Amino acid sequence: MSASHSKLYHVSVLSILYGLLLIPLLATLVYSLCDQWGATILPSGFTFKWYHQLWTDPRFLTSLYHSLVLSFGTLFISAVLIVPCVFVVFYYYPKLDTWMNVLTLLPFAIPPVVSSVGLLQLYSGGPLPLTGTPWILVGCYFAITLPFVYRAVNNNLQALNIPDLMDAAALLGASSISAFIKVVLPNIRKGLLASLFLSFSFLIGEFVFANILVGTSYETLQVYLYNMRQTSGHFTSALVMSYFTIILLLTLAATRLNR
Numbered sequence: 001m002s003a004s005h006s007k008l009y010h011v012s013v014l015s016i017l018y019g020l021l022l023i024p025l026l027a028t029l030v031y032s033l034c035d036q037w038g039a040t041i042l043p044s045g046f047t048f049k050w051y052h053q054l055w056t057d058p059r060f061l062t063s064l065y066h067s068l069v070l071s072f073g074t075l076f077i078s079a080v081l082i083v084p085c086v087f088v089v090f091y092y093y094p095k096l097d098t099w100m101n102v103l104t105l106l107p108f109a110i111p112p113v114v115s116s117v118g119l120l121q122l123y124s125g126g127p128l129p130l131t132g133t134p135w136i137l138v139g140c141y142f143a144i145t146l147p148f149v150y151r152a153v154n155n156n157l158q159a160l161n162i163p164d165l166m167d168a169a170a171l172l173g174a175s176s177i178s179a180f181i182k183v184v185l186p187n188i189r190k191g192l193l194a195s196l197f198l199s200f201s202f203l204i205g206e207f208v209f210a211n212i213l214v215g216t217s218y219e220t221l222q223v224y225l226y227n228m229r230q231t232s233g234h235f236t237s238a239l240v241m242s243y244f245t246i247i248l249l250l251t252l253a254a255t256r257l258n259r
Helices: 003-032 049-055 058-091 094-109 112-123 134-159 162-171 176-187 189-204 208-218 221-227 233-258
Strands: none
Touching: 003 233, 049 058, 049 233, 058 094, 058 134, 058 162, 058 176, 058 189, 058 221, 094 134, 112 134, 112 208, 134 189, 134 208, 162 176, 176 189, 189 233, 208 221, 221 233
16 A cells, blocks of 8 residues: 555544544534424524523532532642652552552442442441532542552653662752652653543543532532433533533643643
8 A cells, every 4th residue: 555545544534533523512512502403404593592591500600610629629639649659659669559559440340329329328427427518529539530640650650760760869969859849740740641631531520429429519510411401402412512612621721731
């Protein structure tokens, strides 16, 4: 196969793939802009009233705020706690890595519905009644982000010569903490940010824990979408497109900031 034919083949495959991925998105966008679209082939008209109704709804804005606060707060806690833990295990106690790998698999081993029932029984009363508060979601979301952040950072550390970097920093008079902050963190930045992006996509779309443990007491975006499912399909389509646009803008901003 010549170079031109090979290039045409790859471009065709990618075009077909992107087209298949964009069809549901474009259909949702068109439906969210329709005034009425029932038994006819084409809609009766186009309007922005569904978006206006959505973005003037205080309940939607509050749920969006709750989701962003929970997601960014959990990611910040995860980065502060997990990254130093991974470094300590990797550099000082490498024999614990096997146990940490088992620990990071536990969130995937237990279904969210099962763990939610257990958390309800554990935190509905007693000295820590956390059910119905955002704090219980922060704990659940932290467990969700643990595997992604731990594996990404650990893989980055394995690609670096950490002992030589730490020894060189020590010869220059840097403490272990200073060497970690000024030498190790810049080298694992891209892997860490990639894991945080992936975790954010999971957290912003998480529904089971939020619905069972908190519900409308601290309504998140996914719970709001579930509660509004009986309204107009045009309204829910506008909600889905707004949700997609927010995620896209945040991803682009984070990517630009990373560069």
